[in-house]
Amino acid sequence: MTQPATDNPCKSCPTRVLCLASGLEETALDSLAECVKPSAPLEKGKHLYREGNRADRCYVVRSGVFKTFAMTPAGDEYVTGFHYPGELLGVTGQATGRHADSAVALETSTACRVRLDEMATLWEIGGGTSLMRMLGQSEKKAAGSQINLGQVRADARVAGYLLQLSRKQQQIGRDKRILHTPMSRTDLANFLGMTLESLSRVMGRFSKAGLVTSRLGEIVIERPDDLQALALHIPDSD
């Protein structure tokens, strides 16, 4: 980095190409930085927002990983997704003005706030299409998950999700073979609609077959083509 430290967090943001800043003139970034404020780092386990909170803003993941989930009246947790840099969070809350899910950091993470009442200016400075693009990605990811969860076989659901994560890694400029997975097996199984034991067995089978190797907090894809054959093709859910 030869350029000096700037007080504009958008100009120095590592994920700006994924974000609202994408496609904006350099000069518009100053205006953008007034609508979009990065949060202080949230440590593992800290909430970005909670179910029931007022939802007068939404968020963009800047670094780290977040988990979103909802509770049943019985107190069971239902994981609705894992969210990597460049992804929108908290949009569901805009339906009613109160968040319908909770978001918690799975490791030290940061997110940018976008206030709802600043969005009009966001459109004025030309960030509207970026916003729509991100919303589209968010819906597309949801649709991809939907198809993936529709799969009957547990192997297919796991393989499909690993590939989705792989695409995400590639999109944020990392090695697509190395999946960064700070979530617990419990959460992952919950999200994929299976039991902890089933997920463990599937991963065991994948490892034994040489499809993947799993270290602590990461999974390495060794043979993507074979995984692809197990999963059905998901319409590019980046």
Added chain:
Amino acid sequence: MTQPATDNPCKSCPTRVLCLASGLEETALDSLAECVKPSAPLEKGKHLYREGNRADRCYVVRSGVFKTFAMTPAGDEYVTGFHYPGELLGVTGQATGRHADSAVALETSTACRVRLDEMATLWEIGGGTSLMRMLGQSEKKAAGSQINLGQVRADARVAGYLLQLSRKQQQIGRDKRILHTPMSRTDLANFLGMTLESLSRVMGRFSKAGLVTSRLGEIVIERPDDLQALALHIPDSD
């Protein structure tokens, strides 16, 4: 209706309270009608848009029901959702500029087009919060489906979806007990991640137990509480 026929389709729209028009001043509706054009009625089986088409707009269902789906390279169809009046369609296409799914009318239906390049004016006339509200509902619906599909038992998935439809019926001002279901069993089973036969058996069991009665193209919920007990509670997915 005592008022004369108007050439502003938004003012005469039966679903305007669900739509972008909600919350707008009466005077702003004229501006809104310039951004939002209703389509001619689409007959059953006609496409609103197709996978791969340019996505320079999105849609709001005005009447009828649409099915969205994607194809695998193998040619299998994957149903991603059924969409009732007041729901947004085609947002996923904004991610890349090309539609990632196809939308087809399940009965004679209409939808309003919202051109992407008109959205800036939509924000100017105050429709931005309505748009965000609708986007939020769309995401919320997706999250609800996600949780529902995460259910292991087929009974729970079916019960959960019937209740979701029930809420939708109520929202659009119809009897919440009577579900309007123009989709084929095949499509419904596909969407719910089970086989035709399983769905048939589940419905048979529900009918025999007196939980529902199913006529042609509609399902009547007789004992919502018992259905609720079968489904886990889904966070209000209106």
Added chain:
DNA sequence: CGGCGCCTTGAGGTACGTCAACGAAAGTGG
């Protein structure tokens, strides 16, 4: 060392997929 998460591994039951035959409704042609 002992307690506690977190994950793995094992044994057994069952819900759902698969295959296949049947029935009912709707569109077609004579």
Added chain:
DNA sequence: CCACTTTCGTTGACGTACCTCAAGGCGCCG
């Protein structure tokens, strides 16, 4: 108007993948 075909939904028998219950490694921290 009635056989024919086609589509769609129901019902049955059987196998299997996954859930359930339960016990057993590991790593972490007191």
